[in-house]
Amino acid sequence: MISIQNYINGELLPAKTQKTLPIYNPSNGQIYAQAPDSNEVDVKIAVDVASSAYEVWSKSSIEFRSSILMKISDLIEENLEVLARAESMDNGKPLWLAKSVDIPRAASNFRYFAHAITQFNSECFENLSNNSINYTLNQPLGVVACISPWNLPLYLFSWKIAPALAAGNCVVAKPSEVTPMTAFLLSELCIKAGMPPGVLNIIHGYGPSVGEAMTSHPKVKAISFTGSTRVGSAIAEIAAKSFKKVSLEMGGKNPNLIFADCDFDEMLRTTVRSSFANQGQICLCGSRILVERSIYDKFKNAFVEKAKSLKVGHPDDPETRVGAIVSQAHFEKIKSYIEIAKTEGGQISCGGNVVKLEGYEEGWYFQPTIIEGLNQQCRTNQEEIFGPVVTIQPFDSDEEALNNANATEYGLSATVWTQNLTRAHRMARDLEAGIVWINTWLNRDLRTPFGGVKNSGMGREGGMEALRFFTEPKNICIQL
Numbered sequence: 001m002i003s004i005q006n007y008i009n010g011e012l013l014p015a016k017t018q019k020t021l022p023i024y025n026p027s028n029g030q031i032y033a034q035a036p037d038s039n040e041v042d043v044k045i046a047v048d049v050a051s052s053a054y055e056v057w058s059k060s061s062i063e064f065r066s067s068i069l070m071k072i073s074d075l076i077e078e079n080l081e082v083l084a085r086a087e088s089m090d091n092g093k094p095l096w097l098a099k100s101v102d103i104p105r106a107a108s109n110f111r112y113f114a115h116a117i118t119q120f121n122s123e124c125f126e127n128l129s130n131n132s133i134n135y136t137l138n139q140p141l142g143v144v145a146c147i148s149p150w151n152l153p154l155y156l157f158s159w160k161i162a163p164a165l166a167a168g169n170c171v172v173a174k175p176s177e178v179t180p181m182t183a184f185l186l187s188e189l190c191i192k193a194g195m196p197p198g199v200l201n202i203i204h205g206y207g208p209s210v211g212e213a214m215t216s217h218p219k220v221k222a223i224s225f226t227g228s229t230r231v232g233s234a235i236a237e238i239a240a241k242s243f244k245k246v247s248l249e250m251g252g253k254n255p256n257l258i259f260a261d262c263d264f265d266e267m268l269r270t271t272v273r274s275s276f277a278n279q280g281q282i283c284l285c286g287s288r289i290l291v292e293r294s295i296y297d298k299f300k301n302a303f304v305e306k307a308k309s310l311k312v313g314h315p316d317d318p319e320t321r322v323g324a325i326v327s328q329a330h331f332e333k334i335k336s337y338i339e340i341a342k343t344e345g346g347q348i349s350c351g352g353n354v355v356k357l358e359g360y361e362e363g364w365y366f367q368p369t370i371i372e373g374l375n376q377q378c379r380t381n382q383e384e385i386f387g388p389v390v391t392i393q394p395f396d397s398d399e400e401a402l403n404n405a406n407a408t409e410y411g412l413s414a415t416v417w418t419q420n421l422t423r424a425h426r427m428a429r430d431l432e433a434g435i436v437w438i439n440t441w442l443n444r445d446l447r448t449p450f451g452g453v454k455n456s457g458m459g460r461e462g463g464m465e466a467l468r469f470f471t472e473p474k475n476i477c478i479q480l
Helices: 040-057 062-078 080-091 095-119 153-166 181-193 207-216 229-242 264-280 293-309 328-343 398-405 421-430 463-469
Strands: 006-008 011-013 020-025 030-036 123-127 132-140 143-147 170-174 200-202 220-226 245-249 254-258 286-292 347-350 354-357 360-366 369-372 389-395 413-417 435-438 471-479
Touching (some): 006 040, 006 181, 011 181, 020 080, 040 170, 040 200, 040 207, 062 080, 062 153, 062 181, 080 153, 080 181, 095 153, 095 463, 143 153, 143 207, 153 170, 153 181, 153 220, 170 207, 207 229, 229 245, 254 264, 264 286, 264 293, 264 389, 264 413, 286 293, 286 398, 286 413, 293 347, 328 347, 328 360, 328 389, 389 398, 398 421, 413 421, 421 435, 463 471
Parallel strands (some): 170 200, 220 245, 254 286, 254 413, 286 389, 369 389, 413 435
Antiparallel strands (some): 006 011, 006 200, 123 132, 132 471, 347 369, 354 360
16 A cells, blocks of 8 residues: 655655545556545645745746756656556556656656746836836746646646746645645655755645645635636636636537548547547547538548447556546546436447456446437537547538537637638637647647636646746836
């Protein structure tokens, strides 16, 4: 049994209550670790030490902060195998995926912001009409809260804390209580990297006891959150009362628009991936597939065949393409939506069933599932399932495709498959989404802004947008 601990003031500590919460291995449904069941007492201690550390960290040189982040990046790469195995065991994702995507991206996040902070410029304006000069300083905020989800645990955890630290803030961070292992291992790497005590503090526990204490603490100046729209809405309400800065990346019900003139083979390969990668547990997965009617049957037959060929298996198996669902609660949620879809008149073209692996019968495995015959207003097409479940619907015109794509309360991402340049630009302009991919998917550049519209989010992260979020501009005017 592995004992996970909090990281406060440079030390690894249990919760003050000495209580723990169970951590499950999704591949077999068994408890394999215990994490601190922390509360507002642990949060208060972490915020206080972060406040004390802020005076020194915020005034440290950019070069020093950059060097610490670079050391962490190097240590992540050196420990790729250990971290990937921990991520796979904790989350249920295939080990090869954690090795090739999650852990390398976490290292890249630290490395990118270690460099980006050295290029984060102030502005200066000369005003000859009144003989004055204005210049702007980008100053850190103080203590900030970072709350990350369970689907890409270290990937998204590092995405938040790296720019916050680079900008000179001190951080109190909470990983998901479902997948805390790699955040704990990161704590150990931060100690090895020489992170000054109190600069980064990682508190484990449930959202209502830890997350709420973090977001409502008067010394916390900003909150970066990725998770459900329900929780994001609650955080926004708390933050509004004390005028905290908030960045929220929440749910998605992303459309995938497939036109008849697309590169069919490339589209099919990518659509299989965008539907079922990470068991469909990526906020950017295309869960509503809209297909031009003239190629609908061709697409459906090919897509179903590809989906049926995907191996549902143990995360350690290199042939596995669909691993275990992250938790029993989420597993039950996915199953419930299959029944909802059936009552709404949906036809299951592929999957829809639980998978029992020999030797891992208690694990949480589910078939890649394709549903057709539903309208855009039904619950299956309106609510985020966040699993290996997609719907497919035909359309007859560009206008119908666009209207159907925009017909949800979400607006995180969209994908468009077409060789028509005019159509591509028009769709990209008119789709209600923060990110639009043309003839590709999940093709990310760390310099670009990331976030959604409508109920998918508020604010932008990534690149210089993240550094702007974690700083406050101050204008200074000098009369010459």
